[in-house]
Amino acid sequence: MIKAERKAGGPVLGDGFGEALKECWAAGGKAGHSYATVERDDGFLFTTDVAEYFDELDEHERHEQWVIKRAGGRVLDVGCGAGRHAIALAQRGADVVGVDTSPGAVYVSRQRGVRVLRGTVEEQGDDIGRFDCILLLGYNLGLLESCQKAPQLLSGLARKANVGTRLFGNSLNPAMTSHPDHLRYREENRRQGRLPGTSRMRIRHKNLATDWFDYLYLTPEELGELVVGTGWEITEIETEGQSYAVELTLTQAGRRSPTSV
């Protein structure tokens, strides 16, 4: 066997996720052609056939279908990817605006007819308006990131919402794993003062890798604690195996962002 002498550089910093989506889109969204590899910082790889980002509504996980049937009106789709949720909702009459930080995701979802703004939610000005529903689907409750970041993001979303606006998101319940590597990873998170379901990871595709980022898997109970003081309250939970979707409702008006006062 060869001693590892990695070539200088390693993967190129870039939009690994978006390029995988573009490749899959160019191949007609078919399975078996394009993969995105999530690399956790302990070296664990999770491989996704990105064709699933092009799934029709009846192929979505059941708890995501539950969300689509409940959502509607003016909808903000945070991290819209290839637009599968936005398209399903638009077909049901909703008025959807997507946001995504991935240039490739923005390209593909626009090609598919979705109105999409590039960047984070926080980067969008108040002129984006307020929404009846906000989506953090595709496990995008993960964007809550940490105890520190979650209240900021939720408060930011409250400023795009009215009292009564519902926020739908989903997660994997990290307490339900029994895989020894995941248990070890949870323990390491605890020791470092992070929530146990934190996943420090990057997305790789061919020669590309995104920056490392923290993605948060959390129990419904942990979510309940994180929403305190943000104006949001958990009003419904729909469970499907290790996955669950949650409906939050805004019960107190979000304050306008400081920059717009």
Place this chain on the structure above:
Amino acid sequence: MIKAERKAGGPVLGDGFGEALKECWAAGGKAGHSYATVERDDGFLFTTDVAEYFDELDEHERHEQWVIKRAGGRVLDVGCGAGRHAIALAQRGADVVGVDTSPGAVYVSRQRGVRVLRGTVEEQGDDIGRFDCILLLGYNLGLLESCQKAPQLLSGLARKANVGTRLFGNSLNPAMTSHPDHLRYREENRRQGRLPGTSRMRIRHKNLATDWFDYLYLTPEELGELVVGTGWEITEIETEGQSYAVELTLTQAGRRSPTSV
């Protein structure tokens, strides 16, 4: 974004390929469940749905079907994986012995009824006997590894063969790529004195990664030069896009291995 502070250790050294095969076998060999990720040492990732290692003969690439139709008799299948070629040949009446270094591959192919010896060909004693056909399929001409290793492996295989024995292998023609990363990688190989189609890589699956190893993609012309003096001659080539299969025939008797004199 987070600064990369990789956790100590990274992936665990282990049988990433074999564990992916075992996982896929446990799931009935179905597509969309188990992936093996080949990581080249410049950071380029190649993802394979390992269900293809369970393909039936009519799903094999056409140039591999061409081999299966020509092979027979007593067959040595080098790097037999999950046994797709061995099984196809056994169904056509051949008497096949597989060898594989991956414990997981040995486990799965035995479960599927293939007679398999664990280890490299070089590690097998002369009691394995001599063969009418030798297979280096699944792109296992890559096991020729380098200018230095190739004559050793080919001479070793000649000692498991008789005059007239045919060796079938396949490769990707590395001169046919136009991907800038692959062109850059070829150039770097040249500068380091390696054959341009050398790929230094490891196979990753979940928490596991194999050791780094060199795998050789070569043009038919390069192969023609490497076989000189080994007793083998190229007698047929079957091309399919960037892939090709080759038939070598042993024209001079292989010497018994030194240890058995």
